[in-house]
Structure formats: C-alpha cells, structure tokens
Amino acid sequence: MKYKAKKKALILLADGTIFYGKAVGEKEGSAFGEVCFNTGMTGYQEIFTDPSYYGQLMVTTNAHIGNYGVKDGEEESDSVKIAGLICKNFSYTPSRVGSTESLEEYLDKNNLFAISDVDTRALVSYIRDNGAMNAVISTEVDNVDELMEQLKETPDMVGLELASKVSTKEPYFFGDEDAPIKVAALDLGIKKNILRNLAKRGCYIKVFPYNATFKDLEEFQPDGYFLSNGPGDPEPLECAIDLAKEIIEKNLPVFGICLGHQIIALSQGVATFKMYNGHRGINHPVINHLTGNGEITSQNHGFAISREETEANEDLEITHSHLNDNTVMGIRLKSKNCFSVQYHPEAGPGPNDATYLFDQFIENIKKQKLELA
Known part of the structure; x- marks a missing residue:
C-alpha cells in the first residue's frame, strides 16, 4: 500500500x-x-x-x-x-x-x-x-x-437554542409497557443511557419533543416527569421553562439532568450564565451536602445556574457543589417533589457514585403513588 x-x-x-x-x-x-x-x-x-x-x-x-x-x-x-x-x-x-x-x-x-x-x-x-x-x-x-x-458569521453559543436540532420530532416509547411506573420524558437532547437507567428500574417511558406542552405529557398519565440534558443556551427554551413551572406547581415528581436542571432553575426565577470554559470530563469531584459524601462524576455543560440567586430563593436548597470551582451541581425544592443535578449520573465512567439519583427519583414517585392511593 x-x-x-x-x-x-x-x-x-x-x-x-x-x-x-x-x-x-x-x-x-x-x-x-x-x-x-x-x-x-x-x-x-x-x-x-x-x-x-x-x-x-x-x-x-x-x-x-x-x-x-x-x-x-x-x-x-x-x-x-x-x-x-x-x-x-x-x-x-x-x-x-x-x-x-x-x-x-x-x-x-x-x-x-x-x-x-x-x-x-x-x-x-x-x-x-x-x-x-x-x-x-x-x-x-x-x-x-x-x-x-x-x-x-457563526452564531455565538449565548442565546443559541439548539434543543430543537437534536430532539425527537415525534413521541416514542422506551421500556416494558407492563412496567409499574410510567415516566414522561422531555427530550431536549436525551442520552440513550438515561432511558436505559430508567427502564431497568421499572419505568415505561414516553419521550416527547422539546416543545411539548404539559397537556401533551399529561395525556400519557405518567407517574413522574423527567427533563433531559441537551445542547445550547437554556434561556431561549421558554416552552420547556413553562412546562417545568406547571409540573412543579402541581407538585408532581420531577427530575432534571444538566439542561433539564437549568430549566428547573429558570422556572423558579434563578438565572443561568455561560461558563468561561465549562465542565467536560469523567472525573469531576462533587460534594453531596445532604450526605457529606464525595462523588466522582461525568460532566458536560457550558452553562450553569447562579449560586447567588439560588441561595436567595427560600424554597431552593443547594444539594451538590463542584469541589473545584464551587458551582451549583444540584438543587431541590423544599416544598415540592422536585430535584435536579448538573452532572450525568447515567454515565458511570468507572465509578457509579451518582446512579443513586435515579433510585431517588423512583422512590419519590412511589411515595407519591402511595399517598394518592
């Protein structure tokens, strides 16, 4: 040759x-x-x-x-x-x-x-x-x-809406239709391993386009709601922000990852900002403030939520922080069935330190189902 x-x-x-x-x-x-x-x-x-x-x-x-x-x-x-x-x-x-x-x-x-x-x-x-x-x-x-x-002429990432470029055009199903838990997932750029992690925990998932309304998701009669990761600036995603606000107001179980985490924050009046470099790798150290445990995590994001505005919101609690730069890595609402993280618990890059977050979501759903039974 x-x-x-x-x-x-x-x-x-x-x-x-x-x-x-x-x-x-x-x-x-x-x-x-x-x-x-x-x-x-x-x-x-x-x-x-x-x-x-x-x-x-x-x-x-x-x-x-x-x-x-x-x-x-x-x-x-x-x-x-x-x-x-x-x-x-x-x-x-x-x-x-x-x-x-x-x-x-x-x-x-x-x-x-x-x-x-x-x-x-x-x-x-x-x-x-x-x-x-x-x-x-x-x-x-x-x-x-x-x-x-x-x-x-190349658009700047600030203000750039990209979820529509990667989201599904039509709803689709994932998992066993006879599974005991139904989850409605908003696809802002969802990773396959997120769906696999939910399915292996007994979830039947219907995945919806990025611009789906609460009415669209509600027709599936889900037990819980998931807001996915995805690309671009979260602020232009007004439809997703409104959807998150409505789910939270109704106190329905909701879990957000990465872009979904930012959408939840924006729905509660907390601003996002473009990071200088972002976090992209598989060994980012995070501290869980609720347990005191450290976690080695996979991360991929160029935007983050404001720590100052999160701390000023009386109904929000910071659950996780990045140990390198103290950016907010997780939040929960004190009065609602809602939490989110900025990193990727489904990635499992060797350590499986963060997969418990899926179990936490399932427990929140089961608890609410018992209360409504």
Whole structure:
C-alpha cells in the first residue's frame, strides 16, 4: 500500500490564533462551531454521539483517539453530534475484541471532519486561559482571511437554542409497557443511557419533543416527569421553562439532568450564565451536602445556574457543589417533589457514585403513588 501524505489543516480561533495539524483520512473541507475540550481518557464514542455536544468542535485531551475503534450499542444517540474533532494522535487501526469498525470508518459514515497531529496540550491551555470561543477547522490553510469572515458569521453559543436540532420530532416509547411506573420524558437532547437507567428500574417511558406542552405529557398519565440534558443556551427554551413551572406547581415528581436542571432553575426565577470554559470530563469531584459524601462524576455543560440567586430563593436548597470551582451541581425544592443535578449520573465512567439519583427519583414517585392511593 502506497503511503499518502496527510493533508495540512488548521484550527482558526475567533480571536485570530492559529494551531496547525493534519486532516484525518481523505476528507477536505471546513467545520465551524464552539471549540471545547473533554478530559476523559476513554468514552470518545459516547462523547461524539452525545446530543449535548451538538455544534461544538471537540478537543480530546487524551493523546490517543480511535485506538479501540467503535462498537455497536455504545453510542448515546443515532448519529455523531459534534461539529468536528481535534486530537493529537488518531489511530486508524483499532485493537479491541468486539469492535465493529474503525473510528475513521465511523466518522466517514457520519460525514464528520476531523484533524489530528495537533498540539492539543497547547490548544487546551490556550482555551483555559482565554475562554471557550468559536473556531473553524479546515484544510484551506492558505485561505485564512476568508475563513475568518465565515467564522464571524457563526452564531455565538449565548442565546443559541439548539434543543430543537437534536430532539425527537415525534413521541416514542422506551421500556416494558407492563412496567409499574410510567415516566414522561422531555427530550431536549436525551442520552440513550438515561432511558436505559430508567427502564431497568421499572419505568415505561414516553419521550416527547422539546416543545411539548404539559397537556401533551399529561395525556400519557405518567407517574413522574423527567427533563433531559441537551445542547445550547437554556434561556431561549421558554416552552420547556413553562412546562417545568406547571409540573412543579402541581407538585408532581420531577427530575432534571444538566439542561433539564437549568430549566428547573429558570422556572423558579434563578438565572443561568455561560461558563468561561465549562465542565467536560469523567472525573469531576462533587460534594453531596445532604450526605457529606464525595462523588466522582461525568460532566458536560457550558452553562450553569447562579449560586447567588439560588441561595436567595427560600424554597431552593443547594444539594451538590463542584469541589473545584464551587458551582451549583444540584438543587431541590423544599416544598415540592422536585430535584435536579448538573452532572450525568447515567454515565458511570468507572465509578457509579451518582446512579443513586435515579433510585431517588423512583422512590419519590412511589411515595407519591402511595399517598394518592
């Protein structure tokens, strides 16, 4: 087989900074989005298919990507959701028993542009110092001025509604229809493993589009309500915020994760804000204030809720905090059957420290069913 030289490629940041690399495979072209980084050592297939990453250029800090290929059943949605991939070393030949195809084949199938041979350590250091920003990855290395003009047209993540891009268009069911508990889930970009975690705890789930109304969900006659993770700024999701407010006012059991957590906060008058870098990785330390226990968690978010406004709300209690920067990681309403977390208990990135949150949701539902019996 004749060796083919890799095509030159670049990363152009919105502030004009350039990093260089090589195109993965035979693809040429450009990809635009907000550049962010994930510090996980494994789980790239789950990351690339996580709807919460929609529209983002993903920098992987682990030195080797693609080394174990991909495997059917390990994706979090039906397709790749990131806008592009930036990595150090890209492995074209996987070495893993059970892998169904190489990562290159998988990315080609999903029409994803990727670049490798990048000094990702320098790039991540720059992003950490200067904040997340829009960027473009491209093989058009001699066309920087034109790329910058196109980059200026890329929408900023603040104020950007993306849930509609990844949500289901029509309701669908998941789990055993004879299960004892019925849950209505609002799909803002829901991960498959969330549905699996609910189903294995005896839930039959009906998944609704991001703009569904309380009436839509109520017709299913659910025992509990779930608000999912998802991409983009939570503030434009007025329909989801109104839905959360109505569920909470009726004191129905509700659990929110990530974007769903932010929606619950907004429904209670607590503002959200765009973080400087966000949290993306599988080893983020969280303290549970209710038990005093520490948790090692998987996180993926670029927005968070205001600690000051949460503390000022007499009906809200902060249940979890991030041990690195003290951002709010969990809340509950003191007078309602509602709680939420900013991280991903379904991910189980080695530790299963946070899966108890699903059990807590089920217990809240069972308790309310007993009270109404």
